[in-house]
Structure formats: structure tokens, C-alpha cells
Amino acid sequence: MTSTSVSALAPYGWDSAWADAFTPYDAEGLLPGRVVRVDRGQCDVITADGVVRADTAFVTPHDPLRVVCTGDWVAVEPAGNPRYVREYLPRRTAFVRSTSSKRSEGQILAANVDHAIVAVSLAVELDLGRIERFLALAWESGAQPVVVLTKADLVPDAVTLSHLVQDVETTAPGVPVLAVSAVDGDGLDVLVALVSGGTSVLLGQSGAGKSTLANALLGEDVMEVQAARDVDGKGRHTTTTRNLLALPGGGVLIDTPGLRGVGLWDAGAGVGQVFSEIEELAERCRFQDCAHEAEPGCAVLAAIDAGELPVRRLESYRKLVRENQWIVAKTDARVRAELRRDWKRKGAEGRAAMEAKRGRWR
Ligand SMILES: Nc1nc2c(ncn2[C@@H]2O[C@H](COP(=O)(O)OP(=O)(O)OP(=O)(O)O)[C@@H](O)[C@H]2O)c(=O)[nH]1
Ligand SMILES: [Mg+2]
Ligand SMILES: [Zn+2]
Numbered sequence: 001m002t003s004t005s006v007s008a009l010a011p012y013g014w015d016s017a018w019a020d021a022f023t024p025y026d027a028e029g030l031l032p033g034r035v036v037r038v039d040r041g042q043c044d045v046i047t048a049d050g051v052v053r054a055d056t057a058f059v060t061p062h063d064p065l066r067v068v069c070t071g072d073w074v075a076v077e078p079a080g081n082p083r084y085v086r087e088y089l090p091r092r093t094a095f096v097r098s099t100s101s102k103r104s105e106g107q108i109l110a111a112n113v114d115h116a117i118v119a120v121s122l123a124v125e126l127d128l129g130r131i132e133r134f135l136a137l138a139w140e141s142g143a144q145p146v147v148v149l150t151k152a153d154l155v156p157d158a159v160t161l162s163h164l165v166q167d168v169e170t171t172a173p174g175v176p177v178l179a180v181s182a183v184d185g186d187g188l189d190v191l192v193a194l195v196s197g198g199t200s201v202l203l204g205q206s207g208a209g210k211s212t213l214a215n216a217l218l219g220e221d222v223m224e225v226q227a228a229r230d231v232d233g234k235g236r237h238t239t240t241t242r243n244l245l246a247l248p249g250g251g252v253l254i255d256t257p258g259l260r261g262v263g264l265w266d267a268g269a270g271v272g273q274v275f276s277e278i279e280e281l282a283e284r285c286r287f288q289d290c291a292h293e294a295e296p297g298c299a300v301l302a303a304i305d306a307g308e309l310p311v312r313r314l315e316s317y318r319k320l321v322r323e324n325q326w327i328v329a330k331t332d333a334r335v336r337a338e339l340r341r342d343w344k345r346k347g348a349e350g351r352a353a354m355e356a357k358r359g360r361w362r
Helices: 003-012 016-027 128-141 158-171 188-195 210-218 268-274 276-282 299-305 311-330 333-358
Strands: 031-039 042-047 050-055 073-076 085-088 094-098 106-111 115-121 144-150 177-179 199-204 243-246 252-255
Touching (some): 003 031, 031 050, 050 073, 094 128, 106 199, 115 210, 128 144, 128 158, 128 199, 128 268, 128 311, 144 158, 144 210, 158 177, 210 252, 268 276, 268 311, 299 311
Parallel strands (some): 115 199, 144 177, 199 252
Antiparallel strands (some): 031 042, 031 073, 031 243, 042 050, 094 106
């Protein structure tokens, strides 16, 4: 591949590690590109020659977790009608949810993401349990989660705003929490800095203000935004496909359609990270298999008695642990192990290479 084509893809996140992974496809005369949008059987791929419409028949197996998705790096045919995506490169990270609580089917929402931005509207009452659920999947994906509280201009005063931020901070140990307003621009500078490196995905409920943020970061109205009368987010979804965009200040952004809820999908480690303070306390329980119900010497219950741990947190933790155990029990163990090997190993390699190159945002 020529150096020109490599630099043309750099704004979309192409780096030497991707180039290495692509070597065998290069030898076959295939072109590298990144999937910017997927819809029924087709996808848009940004290549060094611009956006190419390609057919996904080769990369649409029965397993929904192996279906090509927005953010994937692919090998696409240089010509033909249709042009086919022949393969996608092993993913560094993948954000997966279960599509419904009835079936244990995973759905990939975005691939190769560094920052998972959970957008939460301050115009409606905070649902901390939902934030915890998003964060569990974000940690599990391998990306660094961030909570962005949107529509800060609708919060009546600064004291209320700082209380809301604190509530979310205690719910999200190790996760940066920022309040922003697309209306008056507050907090956007911090967000701009955050998304200027690597790939970020905007996640959250419909009406949370994801596309409004995307437009603010892009500096132009590229994504369609909900009509103003629909501010409660109960209306139809305005964004219907996942779209990948290169930002003017560097970095890549994926806007997604609103998710009413996200089911866990094999997110045990993610749940542990969301509730890291509970897991740390649990290490000091007298019994190693303490269920923190009524056991003597339980450090978790002691923290609740001392007012250091909200009961809500423990209940939420229990609920997500149970839900995750259920989904894990229902999912084919072999498939899970295989996928985990794929992502975690490739992910670790990819991230190590990236970190060595450009230092990681925290
Ligand atoms: N007051 C105020 N309103 C905002 C702000 N950000 C977004 N909104 C409004 O919130 C509504 C929803 O915004 P969208 O950006 O379309 O939300 P979305 O998360 O992309 O929604 P879906 O695409 O359906 O998932 C719109 O009417 C926006 O104008 C903000 O910072 N302040
Ligand atoms: Mg939208
Ligand atoms: Zn205990």
C-alpha cells in the first residue's frame, strides 16, 4: 500500500498496528477501509478513495456477534458491482448488549472504540441504575467510559447541578463525569479534548442529546436532531443508524440510535468495575463467599450501617450480578470463550501498541 492511502485513512484511526493486521489482504489487492454505516446487507466504508458502498454478504454469518458493524476495519474489493466486504480485522474492543432479556442473543453496537460516552439528560430525573448498566457494558467492551450529563442549561442553579454531578460520581467510580450544555457551550471544551484522540461512541437513551453533541463537536449540523417539542425523549428515534464521523480537531465519533435499555451480555468483569468499591469491601468480609445478606463480619453491610455505602448501590449490584449470571448460563459457553479470546487478546495487543504510540487519555 502507498503511504498516501495510509495517511488518507489516518483521520479515521488507521495506524501501523492496523496496517500490520491488513498485510495479508493488501497482498490480495483488497482495500482497507472503516465502516461508517451499516444497513440491511450493505454498508458504507470510508477508503482512501472516499466512501464506497459495499455488500456485506461475506461478513454476515449466523452469529450476530460476528456481523460487521460500525467502527470495524474491513478489507473491501477494489472494484465490482456489487463490491464485497471480504473480511473485517480482529476488533480491539466491542460494545455488546443483549437484544432482549428473553433470549440470550448479543448485539454488537460499535467496534474499535476507545471512549464510551454515556449521554444522560439532566432534563429528566436521573436513573442511576440505568447509568450503572451502561457503564458495565462500557467497561466490558474494553473502552474507557465517560458519563456526559447533557442539557445542563435546564438545571435551575449551580448548587443543584453540582449535587447531580456528585450523585453520578458516587455511582461511577473511576469514570469521569462532566456536565455539558449544547445551548450555551458549557463543558464542551473538556469533551472536545476527550474525543480528540481515538474513537468515541455516543450511547444513551433517545432524546439524551447525542446527535446535538455530535453536531457541536463537528462544528456543523451533520446529524439530524429531534424536534424541540419532543424534549422528553418519548417520541420516535431521530437517529436510526450508527454513523461514524471524523472530527475536525482529530478523533473519530460514532453517533448511535437511542437505546431504551441495555441488557447485560456476559459483562461480569464490567459489573465488577462499576461496583469496584463494593468488591473492595467484599475482600474484607470474614467469609470468602459472603453474600452480604446477614453474615457475621460482613464488611459490605458494615459500610451500609456506617452510612458509607448507599443501600441502593448494593441492591443494584445484586440485581446486575444476578442478571449477568442468568445470561451467561443461557449463552453457549464455547462461543463465549472463543469471542472472549478474540477480543481480549487482540484488544490487549492493540491497546498496548496504541498506548506505546500515543499515551492514553485518563
Ligand atoms: N436545552 C437543551 N436542549 C438540548 C440540549 N442538547 C440537546 N437538546 C435537545 O434535546 C432534544 C434531543 O436531542 P437529540 O440530539 O436529537 O437526541 P439523541 O440522543 O440524538 O436522540 P436519538 O437520535 O433519538 O437517540 C432536541 O430537541 C435537542 O434540541 C442542550 O444542551 N440543552
Ligand atoms: Mg440522535
Ligand atoms: Zn459480606
